[in-house]
Amino acid sequence: MIRRIGITIVATLLAVFGIPHVRAFVTHGQFDCAAASAQQDWDDGGSGAAESDEASTEPATKTPPPDITGEWSGELDDVDRGTHDFSVDVVDQKGAKVSGTWSGELGTGDWSGSINSEGDLKANFKIEHGCHLKAVGMLLDTTPAEISGTYKVENCGKALKHDHGTFELTD
Structure with a gap:
């Protein structure tokens, strides 16, 4: 019984703390913390959310209101x-x-x-x-x-x- 509890705790810890590191490795090619990557994006003026590699590198432009004259x-x-x-x-x-x-x-x-x-x-x-x-x-x-x-x-x-x-x- 203690063995099952130990395995459950280890699996939970890996899921919570290990997956972001694996994701960071796959996304950025290094074992940086995913939070540091998100922080860097935030510091660069992004939303803090991870961006895909296919995201446009052009600056976002504000859409003007429609002309209703x-x-x-x-x-x-x-x-x-x-x-x-x-x-x-x-x-x-x-x-x-x-x-x-x-x-x-x-x-x-x-x-x-x-x-x-x-x-x-x-x-x-x-x-x-x-x-x-x-x-x-x-x-x-x-x-x-x-x-x-x-x-x-x-x-x-x-x-x-x-x-x-x-x-x-x-x-």
Whole structure:
């Protein structure tokens, strides 16, 4: 019985401490500790994770956000007011920052926001005196291009305090 326990302990120790050294030997051709290899990668600006030999040696480039300038039109489905037309004109885009004008049942106004490289959009549609629609959406990979999302009304008084809904716009 003691012999089995001893074999189990030795096998566990080899599995925990021996395998990283074998992996380091296979990967790097030496018996360095795998942690030292990971530390070196971390110090060189990597993630600390082991990289394959097939990894690109070119520096990673940041993907720019998609260009969404132009006129977008569609529908806004409000929980209190129902469905109605909604249009957005993206007049200016500088990198991730976007802005323009909008029009719909609640009126017309300016808007501003941002879009990231994955097409996630955040925007504030100004109505008046601090009242605005706070929207989040996503640029969908469809033809024609579509932005779909949700919004809520903020700072527009008690009557619109819980007002919210969804929207869909096409280019």
